Amino acid sequence: MRISRKEFLKQAALFSAGSMLPFTLSAFSGSKIENPDITILYTNDTHARLDPFPSNAKEFAGLGGIARRASLVKKVRANQKNVLLLDAGDVFQGTPWFDVYGGKVDLKLMTEMRYDAMAIGNHEFDRGLEGFAEAAQKAGFPMLASNYMVRETPMNPFVQRQIIKEFDGFKIGIFGLGIRLQGVVDPALHGDVRYMDAERTARRMVESLRNFHRCDYVICLSHLGYQYADDRFDDVKLASSVEGIDLIIGGHTHTFLDDPVIINNSEGKATMITQMGHSGVRVGRLDLKLSEANMNHNFRYYTIDGK
Amino acid sequence: MLPRLLALFIVFVFFSGCTLFRTAVAEEEVPLEYPGPDSEIASMLDAHRGQLNHLMDVKIATVKDTLRFGKPESVLGNMVSDAIRSRAANELGKFVNVGIIGDSSFNLFFVPGRLTLGQMYEFMPYENHVVVLTLNGHKVAELINQVAEMGGAPVSGVRFNIDDNNKARGILVNSQVIEPHRKYRVATSSRAANGGDIFPALWEHEERVDLDISIRDVFVDYFRGKSELYDITDGRIR
Numbered sequence: 001m002r003i004s005r006k007e008f009l010k011q012a013a014l015f016s017a018g019s020m021l022p023f024t025l026s027a028f029s030g031s032k033i034e035n036p037d038i039t040i041l042y043t044n045d046t047h048a049r050l051d052p053f054p055s056n057a058k059e060f061a062g063l064g065g066i067a068r069r070a071s072l073v074k075k076v077r078a079n080q081k082n083v084l085l086l087d088a089g090d091v092f093q094g095t096p097w098f099d100v101y102g103g104k105v106d107l108k109l110m111t112e113m114r115y116d117a118m119a120i121g122n123h124e125f126d127r128g129l130e131g132f133a134e135a136a137q138k139a140g141f142p143m144l145a146s147n148y149m150v151r152e153t154p155m156n157p158f159v160q161r162q163i164i165k166e167f168d169g170f171k172i173g174i175f176g177l178g179i180r181l182q183g184v185v186d187p188a189l190h191g192d193v194r195y196m197d198a199e200r201t202a203r204r205m206v207e208s209l210r211n212f213h214r215c216d217y218v219i220c221l222s223h224l225g226y227q228y229a230d231d232r233f234d235d236v237k238l239a240s241s242v243e244g245i246d247l248i249i250g251g252h253t254h255t256f257l258d259d260p261v262i263i264n265n266s267e268g269k270a271t272m273i274t275q276m277g278h279s280g281v282r283v284g285r286l287d288l289k290l291s292e293a294n295m296n297h298n299f300r301y302y303t304i305d306g307k
Numbered sequence: 308m309l310p311r312l313l314a315l316f317i318v319f320v321f322f323s324g325c326t327l328f329r330t331a332v333a334e335e336e337v338p339l340e341y342p343g344p345d346s347e348i349a350s351m352l353d354a355h356r357g358q359l360n361h362l363m364d365v366k367i368a369t370v371k372d373t374l375r376f377g378k379p380e381s382v383l384g385n386m387v388s389d390a391i392r393s394r395a396a397n398e399l400g401k402f403v404n405v406g407i408i409g410d411s412s413f414n415l416f417f418v419p420g421r422l423t424l425g426q427m428y429e430f431m432p433y434e435n436h437v438v439v440l441t442l443n444g445h446k447v448a449e450l451i452n453q454v455a456e457m458g459g460a461p462v463s464g465v466r467f468n469i470d471d472n473n474k475a476r477g478i479l480v481n482s483q484v485i486e487p488h489r490k491y492r493v494a495t496s497s498r499a500a501n502g503g504d505i506f507p508a509l510w511e512h513e514e515r516v517d518l519d520i521s522i523r524d525v526f527v528d529y530f531r532g533k534s535e536l537y538d539i540t541d542g543r544i545r
Contacts, residue, residue: 070345
């Protein structure tokens with residue numbers, strides 16, 4: 001395998017990007033870390049970036065591209081038995097691929113890559129509800145939005161509040177949260193889809209996933225945005241105010257979080273927030289190391305680069 | 308075998324002594340970071356490329372120089388703000404004093420050669436529309452000072468200097484000094500008008516008129532009308 005000096009330097013830089021999280025319990029080490037039990041891979045705000053950024057892009061020239069992302073995912077799958085592949089929304093809009101195909105190609109290829117679920121971002125409304133439904137027929141995975149009322153709209157067949165994935169008896173509950181539509185999505189585009197309060201909905205979802213479905217781990221796919229200075233609800237406010245979410249995979253604000261942010265809420269429980277910028281420039285990876293009594297996390301991200 | 312030796316040689320030239328062996332091994336153990344394209348996904352994507360190219364490989368203009376966004380003014384910044392202002396005036400059938408838009412939502416700069424519709428759609432990837440706001444002279448001055456504080460932004464209809472304290476000096480709107488109580492029409496994108504581009508002075512407007520014109524069409528039509536694009540600026544912000 002031929003590796004140029006430039007590539008080596010990039011790889012070296014990448015090593016430092018991965019990190020162990022501070023609250024990791026130390027029951028396991030070394031050998032265990034190399035064989036994680038559940039691997040969560042994720043993207044957000046891919047924005048129709050099916051091809052890498054062109055050479056005259058203002059930023060990220062040459063980065064991204066779904067075929068290279070797919071090959072990364074495939075390689076991870078070859079080494080890991082239990083893989084979850086998730087997206088936090090805004091697959092739609094951003095390149096001519098969307099103008100020509102309205103998201104169909106993106107969703108088809110994401111299905112081929114075996115995405116397990118995605119959140120609904122505000123740009124998923126860009127072609128209206130009929131346009132969404134037309135594209136969503138290509139998606140072999142559910143769209144998650146627990147706080148959008150979609151009944152009797154064309155979105156209804158494709159949207160679920162939650163999914164539950166079970167790996168060797170370990171249950172992971174995943175629910176989606178969408179951003180407030182008012183002021184963000186043109187009412188002519190979102191039609192009869194109604195936004196419901198994200199905080200209250202999240203509390204209900206966690207209660208149901210934890211206590212009724214007996215989930216061991218709860219993930220929120222959020223398109224709320226990482227953090228706002230004003231009173232708009234965001235991932236940081238969600239983590240602080242709603243207990244029982246282990247991981248928030250966020251989007252919307254296109255935030256590149258080099259490390260997950262840990263928020264301790266009032267009960268002393270930690271919620272981890274992560275977000276991978278946008279356009280598939282990065283893919284996040286969180287490995288959950290499971291045991292009966294405690295759990296280790298190992299985080300890193302990949303930059304989709306190189307030819 | 309030859310490429311591999313070559314790689315080792317390159318590493319050897321770069322590193323020396325005992326680090327050579329370790330780094331060379333470490334490279335080969337970490338194949339995940341920079342994968343080549345997955346051939347199945349790449350061919351599925353390529354199967355859709357014909358239609359994409361058919362619709363998007365339409366010539367809009369010829370780019371003669373490398374054209375960029377920049378501060379305090381720039382050729383692309385001037386063009387996009389001029390385009391919004393003149394198109395808004397045409398649609399309204401009224402004079403529009405100022406055009407303004409943030410440059411953060413533009414994705415491309417232009418290199419010499421054919422400018423295609425596909426590039427235009429990447430240039431401005433979002434489907435905003437044109438909005439005309441009515442501001443009094445106080446607010447226009449505030450807006451210009453916000454632009455000055457940023458070190459410049461795409462703005463049309465205005466000339467001024469930025470002084471050492473990032474204040475706007477010698478502001479002229481349509482070649483005249485600002486009258487504080489006069490009303491001015493300011494054309495911008497719906498994104499900027501809704502707070503997406505950070506120009507707070509726009510948020511305290513009087514009248515707001517939303518025009519049914521896609522901002523992408525504004526740029527496509529404007530560049531098509533120019534036909535050849537050169538790197539020329541007019542010193543509106545100095």
